[in-house]
Amino acid sequence: xxxxxxxxxxxxxxxxxxxxxxxxxxxxxxxxxxxxxxxxxxxxxxxxxxxxxxxxxxxxxxxxxxxxxxxxxxxxxxxxxxxxxxxxxxxxxxxxxxxxxxxxxxxxxxxxxxxxxxxxxxxxxxxxxxxxxxxxxxxxxxxxxxxxxxxxxxxxxxxxxxxxxxxxxx
Ligand SMILES: CC(C)(COP(=O)(O)OP(=O)(O)OC[C@H]1O[C@@H](n2cnc3c(N)ncnc32)[C@H](O)[C@@H]1OP(=O)(O)O)[C@@H](O)C(=O)NCCC(=O)NCCS
Numbered sequence: 464x465x466x467x468x469x470x471x472x473x474x475x476x477x478x479x480x481x482x483x484x485x486x487x488x489x490x491x492x493x494x495x496x497x498x499x500x501x502x503x504x505x506x507x508x509x510x511x512x513x514x515x516x517x518x519x520x521x522x523x524x525x526x527x528x529x530x531x532x533x534x535x536x537x538x539x540x541x542x543x544x545x546x547x548x549x550x551x552x553x554x555x556x557x558x559x560x561x562x563x564x565x566x567x568x569x570x571x572x573x574x575x576x577x578x579x580x581x582x583x584x585x586x587x588x589x590x591x592x593x594x595x596x597x598x599x600x601x602x603x604x605x606x607x608x609x610x611x612x613x614x615x616x617x618x619x620x621x622x623x624x625x626x627x628x629x630x631x632x633x
Contacts, residue, residue, distance in 0.1 A: 529562035535588035597626035
């Protein structure tokens with residue numbers, strides 16, 4: 464299939480139910496929260512923490528096939544305690560990313576990642592030097608995909624039982 468038909472659409476009143484109905488395989492459930500939970504988490508982050516969040520449906524033409532969600536943090540500049548994790552400050556974070564189990568392995572995830580990085584590089588919430596994300600160390604498919612876009616692992620910030628963080632210079 465032609466991945467050029469892949470595009471991102473903001474989550475809205477018309478599409479949120481279809482997006483909530485997208486799911487990964489049972490074996491992949493430890494890799495990413497459900498889309499329903501992710502949208503709740505987005506609301507809490509906006510309402511409680513006043514942060515910017517950008518949730519998108521990933522579409523193949525008119526069909527929703529996945530979900531990707533970005534957020535932005537200015538860290539200590541907004542009154543928070545300085546963090547040892549420098550990449551958390553003034554950076555974009557690809558917080559959630561999934562392609563529905565029916566549509567994986569067709570190049571849609573790769574195209575969605577390309578598009579979301581293009582979006583991030585418009586700096587929609589403010590300036591940033593880095594984009595970061597994290598993944599379960601056993602998630603080989605995600606790891607390879609991110610590495611192919613230039614994400615570099617930060618093993619010095621990895622803690623047992625947590626996800627591996629990786630950054631990309633914007
Ligand atoms: C990770 C994920 C988003 C990738 O999306 P996708 O549409 O399946 O991936 P693509 O078809 O674009 O392929 C991307 C790369 O994954 C790898 N890949 C794809 N299908 C694969 C398969 N069946 N087995 C192993 N690797 C595979 C390939 O290396 C491919 O790279 P290439 O373009 O150089 O061939 C998707 O598989 C997914 O939702 N997984 C479950 C949730 C998850 O892990 N999310 C990420 C959390 S950090």
